[in-house]
Amino acid sequence: MDQYLIAFFAFTLSLLRAFTVVMLAWFTLRQLDKRMGFVFKVWWDKADDKAKAHYLAARCFAVFLAFSICMA
Incomplete structure (x- = not known):
């Protein structure tokens, strides 16, 4: 039980x-x-698909990098 x-x-x-x-x-x-x-909402409505993809990729990379550094 202690192991659990x-x-x-x-x-x-x-x-x-x-x-x-x-x-x-x-x-x-x-x-x-x-x-x-x-202002994200204003930018998102006016941005093209490539800009949105770059923005989301950069944000995901930043979060994954922080996550991997802190969880290591």
Whole structure:
């Protein structure tokens, strides 16, 4: 029974770390947009497909990079 409890706590800790990393990345990127005066809704309506793809790829890369560094 003790092994299952330790495994449960390890899983809970990993889940909490993952959630924290994603939330910190979201908060940081959102604050960066605010400081630059970037309004996502206005930009998204006017952007072409290639610009949208680049924006989303850069955001995903930033979050995945932060996630891999913090979870290593």
